[in-house]
Amino acid sequence: MAFRPAEGAAGQDGPGADASRALEFRLLGPVSAARAGVAVPLSGAKIHTVLAVLLLARGALVADSRLSTALWGDAPPPTSNAQIYTYVSRLRKTLGNCVRITRKGPGYVLDARDAEVDLFSFERLDRLGRQALEENRFEEAGRLLGDALDCWSGQALENVTEHLLRFERPRLEFLRAQALERRIEADLSLGRHRSLVPELLSLVARFPMDENLRAHLITALHRSDRQAEAVQVYGEGRRILDEQLGVVPGQQLSEAYLRMLRGEGAVPPRRPLMLLPARAAAFTGRAGEAARLRSLLLRRPSGPGARLRAALVTGMPGSGKTALAAEVAHGCAEAFPDGVVHADLQDADGAARPPSAVLAELLTALGETEDPARTARLGPSELVRRYRARIADSRLLVVLDDASGDAQLAGLLPVGPDNALLVTSRARPAALPAAHTVSLGPLDDEDAVALLAETAGADRVRAEPAAVRDLVRYCAGLPLALRIAGARLAARPQRTVARFAAQLADPRTRLAALSYGSLDLSRTLGRALIRLTPGTAAVLPWLAPVGPGPFTARLAGEVTGLAEAEAARALEELVDAGLLFAEPDGALGEDRYRFHPLVLLHAATTPRRDLPR
Incomplete structure (x- = not known):
């Protein structure tokens, strides 16, 4: 397969940038390089080791001591630094200007950001496949994880020194085994047990002490009506574990065997639905707001008249509403046994999505078996009826991201105290029932x-x-x-x-x-203008001369030439769109407004159009 660069890779300016896009590196098999499909000649385990260590560092500094350990272990020769210099020089000459290897302080940095590296492609596809599996998108998960496994062309780092191999190969092979197990899990969830049996028989023969693979084989045999063979596979596994390690089968293997004995497992138990954006790797800031939202959503109401738990996150464009909602929803997921569903209420251009399209998407995620295209053609009332019927007896968290107003939200609200609702919006929609609001300002x-x-x-x-x-x-x-x-x-x-x-x-x-x-x-700030009435969108650039503020509607009217009442209406709409902040009343009791510095800069650089009179 053609490897794809890892996410976040960007074009590199400077000479050689175009050539580097044709360069491919392999670590998941024999370490090698190829330019436009033609192998780049690299000779000797030492050269392959230096290249592998530099690539594995992902652009970070690799100290001479790290290279020395990878090349010679604990017994480097007296000339180790000179030899390392020679190996790096050969790599520079062989790879040409496709990549940069620079000397920095006590080591080297390889900048191959625009090249394709099979390990980085594998990790990206594995991450996407794992997320799809968690969200019960089994077909997509199987495809992504299969593509990830196709990045391998043998055992990792086949032609490097034993010193590097000892430290790096176990980790990489563990990642490969995990991806393989997840792909098998996706296939089992899709009912492909019969076609999996030959593959699993081969894998268990190769890795007889891998209990997870053996458990999957028992499940596949059981679902294929081959119970006698499944019993034999379990007995053999139990004997091998006892003889080789002196242990009994673990939980997964034992449970697969017991499910077979009880006649369970014809259809795998359905996981709680997890349809959410990816969680940030390290969530930073907003700790207090996240804790408050979790408390609100986890506080289950009781008694007669108990109502839906609803929380609202508001803030200007770019304030991190979606990231906060995803963090909170992931953190609360275990409290909702039927899962978490998420719907983005705006399209790629920033326009509000029709409620019927969102409802059809949610129904499909919730297990609607009808053809999605046909579901989308149903009338709004029928879509709302089906949606509410499907979640009536559920314990579900519904996340509605970037709501534009009441008309869009009305049919999407879940009902009942067992469900919960988390909405993000730039302003507070009136349709939300007793929603607790968390407003996001700038970070300190x-x-x-x-x-x-x-x-x-x-x-x-x-x-x-x-x-x-x-x-x-x-x-x-x-x-x-x-x-x-x-x-x-x-x-x-x-x-x-x-x-x-x-x-x-x-x-x-x-x-x-x-x-x-x-x-x-x-672009993010520009998309916010799409939801404004044309008159208010035209007003924003004319307001730039008032500066950051605070300022009043009277001053805005003087600057724009609008009547004070018209200016006030435009300012209130801009507040609702998250493009202005409303300030406390001034000494004269007038409403006051303030620009965020970056919104003011956007207003000042947006071309002016004639204002409607």
Whole structure:
């Protein structure tokens, strides 16, 4: 298969960037390199070892001592540093300008971000397959995990030194075994037990002490009406474990055998549904808000008249509403035995999705067996009826992300005290029943630095505290801006934080610099304008001269030329869209408003159109 670069890889500027896209590295088999499908000649275990260690470091510094240990173990020769230099020089010459190997301090850094590495492709596909399996998307999970396993071309690191092999191969082979077990689990869930039997017989013969594989084989044989063979497989496993290790079968193997004896397991027990965005690797900031939301959703009401538990997260675009909702939902999932479902209520352009399309998607996720296209053609009333009937007796958490208003939400609300609801929106929809609201403002400096360190690396942040303070100030506490800044720094480990902070220092280039891959602050703010009435969308650029504020509707009217009442209506709509903050009343009792610095910058750089009169 053609390997795909790991997520987050981005085009590298400078000479050789185009050539590197044709370079492929293999670690999951014999270590090798190929350019445009043609093998790059690499000779000797030592050269392969140096290349493998540099690739496994993923762009981080590899100290000379680490290379020495991988090459010679605990007995390096007196000339080890000179030999390492020679091996690195040969690699540079052989690979050419497709990658950069640079000397930094006590070691080397290999920058192969734009090349394709089979290990990184495997990890990405395995992660996506694992998520699909957790969400009961078995067909997709089987395909993704099968693609992940196809990245392997033998045993990992076949042609490196024994010293590197001893440390790295067990970890990689364990990841491979886990992916294989998950793919088998997906196939069993799809009823492919008969076709799995030959593969599982072969695997159990190769790995006779792997209890999980043996348990899967017993299940596949049982479902194929081959109980006698299943009993034999269990007995053989029990004997081998006793003779080789002096232990009895573990829980998974024992339970597979007992299910067979009881005649259970014709259909695998259904997991609780988990249809959620991926959880952030390390959730940073918002700890208090997350704890409050978890408390609200886990507090099950009791007694007559008990109502639906509902919580609402509000905040401006880019404030981290979706990330917080995903973190809380994952953390609460065990309290909802029927699972968690998630629906995104906006499309890729930022427009509100029709409720009927969202309902059809939720019904399919909840197990509606009818053809999804046919379900989507049902009338709104029938869709709502089916949705509520399907979840009436459930204990389910429903997450509705980025709601635009009452009309969109009305038919999507679950009913009953056993279900719970978590909604994110830029304003508070009136349709939510007694929702507890958590409003997200900008992060304080401490949380902002922590979020930046999570993405760019703690060492990087500690090394340039003054530049980091400047960068945090330019991002104005907005989580999306900080994540983009961190991603850009992580993608360019050779550049200083100060250099990137200097780009952000200029207001004319700040928004353009806050863009990386699929993350784009200007596009996110621009999508928020789509939901505004055309008149209010046209007003925003004209408000830029008022500055950050606070300011009143009277001042806004003077700047835009609108009557004060018209200006007030536009300002309130901008508050509801999360593009303005409402301030406490001033001394004269007037409503006051304030811009977030980055929204003000967006307003100032948005072309003006004639205002409706």
